[in-house]
Amino acid sequence: MLRVSRRLRLLGVYLLTAALAVPATLAWAGGEATPKTPATTTTVKKPAVKKPVVRKPTAQQKFMIEGRKLYKEYCGKCHALKVANSAGFGGPTTEPGPSFNDVRVNYRRSINAVVESIGGHETISKKMTFKEIEDVSRYTAIVTKKNPLPGTVAYG
């Protein structure tokens, strides 16, 4: 009896060792697979670093920057507009135009005013390309969109 049980115990120990060895081998095999994971981790890192720093201005933002420049150069002298940092005092020989801080100046209104050369616009319309007139008119329309007053000048 004692002998048998001893053998059984030995067998038990043997089986136990074997049973432990299997997961150990698996773990080891798994450990060997780990070097591959960093490669995936690097790919994951890229979106994590992502673009907030590298972000370029959108086409719309670029357009607004350009529009503001054009406004300051050609319109701001006579038409006050806070967002374009323009006081609109007029020139030495020119009357200031209406302030655009409260007036909704839609696209067509700007184009007409500048192209039809009312109010001294002939001083600038000749210096500007038609694209510049279009761009600055679109810019002005966007930034004055929420203003309370309609335009003051009537066009025939």
Ligand code: HEC
């Ligand atoms: C030399 C001064 C001067 C400059 C520069 C000037 N304007 Fe004017 N603008 C005027 C005056 C003066 C009037 C008012 C004309 C009137 O009452 O008949 C006017 C009127 C207007 C109106 C009509 C406003 C309304 O209330 O209906 C628009 C729109 C306009 N200008 C757009 C522009 C734009 C856009 C630019 C730049 C590209 C520009 N102006 C540059 C003097 C100027």
